[in-house]
Amino acid sequence: MNGPLDIPTARRRYVTVCVLFWLPLGLSLAPLILLLTERGMTTAAIAGLFAAHSLTVAALELPTGGLADVLGRRVVLVAAGLLNLTALALVGLGSAPWLLGLGMVLMGAGRALSSGPAEAWYVDTVHADSGPGADLRSGLAAGSSATSAVLAAGTLLGGALPWLLGRGPDLGARLSEASSGLVLPLSVPLLLGSAVEIAFVLYVLTALPEPPRAPVALRDVLRGIPATVVGGLRLGGRDTLVRRVFLSAGAVGSALVTIELLMPGRAAAVTGVSESGAVLFAALACAGFICSGLGSRFAPLTGRLAGSGERAVMVSLGVGAGGLLLLGATAGATGAGALALSAIGYGLLYLGLGVAGPNENDILHRRVASTGRATALSVQSLVMQLVGALTGLAVGVLRPGPVPWLLGGCVLLAGALLWLRRSEPTSPSPVARPRPPVACPAPASQDATTRS
Numbered sequence: 001m002n003g004p005l006d007i008p009t010a011r012r013r014y015v016t017v018c019v020l021f022w023l024p025l026g027l028s029l030a031p032l033i034l035l036l037t038e039r040g041m042t043t044a045a046i047a048g049l050f051a052a053h054s055l056t057v058a059a060l061e062l063p064t065g066g067l068a069d070v071l072g073r074r075v076v077l078v079a080a081g082l083l084n085l086t087a088l089a090l091v092g093l094g095s096a097p098w099l100l101g102l103g104m105v106l107m108g109a110g111r112a113l114s115s116g117p118a119e120a121w122y123v124d125t126v127h128a129d130s131g132p133g134a135d136l137r138s139g140l141a142a143g144s145s146a147t148s149a150v151l152a153a154g155t156l157l158g159g160a161l162p163w164l165l166g167r168g169p170d171l172g173a174r175l176s177e178a179s180s181g182l183v184l185p186l187s188v189p190l191l192l193g194s195a196v197e198i199a200f201v202l203y204v205l206t207a208l209p210e211p212p213r214a215p216v217a218l219r220d221v222l223r224g225i226p227a228t229v230v231g232g233l234r235l236g237g238r239d240t241l242v243r244r245v246f247l248s249a250g251a252v253g254s255a256l257v258t259i260e261l262l263m264p265g266r267a268a269a270v271t272g273v274s275e276s277g278a279v280l281f282a283a284l285a286c287a288g289f290i291c292s293g294l295g296s297r298f299a300p301l302t303g304r305l306a307g308s309g310e311r312a313v314m315v316s317l318g319v320g321a322g323g324l325l326l327l328g329a330t331a332g333a334t335g336a337g338a339l340a341l342s343a344i345g346y347g348l349l350y351l352g353l354g355v356a357g358p359n360e361n362d363i364l365h366r367r368v369a370s371t372g373r374a375t376a377l378s379v380q381s382l383v384m385q386l387v388g389a390l391t392g393l394a395v396g397v398l399r400p401g402p403v404p405w406l407l408g409g410c411v412l413l414a415g416a417l418l419w420l421r422r423s424e425p426t427s428p429s430p431v432a433r434p435r436p437p438v439a440c441p442a443p444a445s446q447d448a449t450t451r452s
Helices: 007-038 043-071 073-093 097-114 117-130 137-165 171-178 185-207 218-238 240-271 274-297 299-306 309-329 336-367 370-397 402-417
Strands: none
Touching (some): 007 043, 007 073, 007 117, 007 137, 007 240, 007 274, 043 073, 043 097, 043 240, 073 097, 073 117, 073 185, 117 137, 137 185, 137 336, 171 185, 240 274, 240 309, 240 336, 240 370, 240 402, 274 299, 274 336, 299 309, 336 370, 370 402
């Protein structure tokens, strides 16, 4: 590499990586639950598949975060793309429970690998160009907004494709018949997402330059994993703000799993048909992601108006919790008024989460050292996935109605209340002579740091 990229170029490439990575997820979001239902899976079985995904992420988060810090961001992102490509193909085409389970596990492995390298690459590049005092929040907000926008577009497309295939000459039925039921109309968005993963891998290989790293033997990496795991788990114990960021991530994971498991069925119940239910859920999800993108765009302004990033996180998570509780209060209700209140609650949830994300990550990036950035982000994602898995299992066994919704809302409200008490200031400036960043041991021959 001739030299560090300038900040505008790094931001554009970071945003592009976010778009290409999250588009397949957007395509699969609306049809996934309904596809699994069409394959004969019960609600409890689907919750078990989601739990397998989340627990795989939880098990691999810290080791894979260490890999990104040692082997490089690019190689780990490529591995994530290849795993997601395989997973989407398996879930889109599979009908046997073991194939669907394998697909969800591979998807979890890909999620674990991807949970921080792109963001860590962006922060590293900005610091290399402008130093550790450079503004991060605007770039992180741009990536978050782009993610929300592509999730919205992908969800609309993923929800509309099965419906469109059933119109006119009914291409979906012909496709299903020609493939002996292997490819259903609801499978098509997942298979399209698998194709997008190819573009993601090629872009990462060509557009994310990194400085050369010292060669590391695989046995040294594996030997260093236990130290990485222990060091990552100690992050929250050493710094109050970092601990709050991690616990808030768990609360967000609980809220998102509640929405993912319950909202598709709620939409299908309104329309009465799976395909049209997917379209309705896609429209709702699109609106939610637009709200999330708007929240991310205004996250820096919210932090300034609130007086600090901590207060901004507290207020935004509180707004999101209010939205989820409103969804719980209207569960089972009928009529235009109840539907309008549900839509408002859905929008408030995503608006609040959109504002909270960049402010939380700005706090985290300023509290940890640079060489372990991927590990810190892995801890954050670990907590999100683990709490989400536990919430998903609980939602799967609770009786339908308001209670499952209220469970997720109460957990998110608890995450907001974590920020009521202000932390002690560490310095007059968040970057000038801060207290020593939290460090965690990385794999062999690497300096200890945390990723954000």
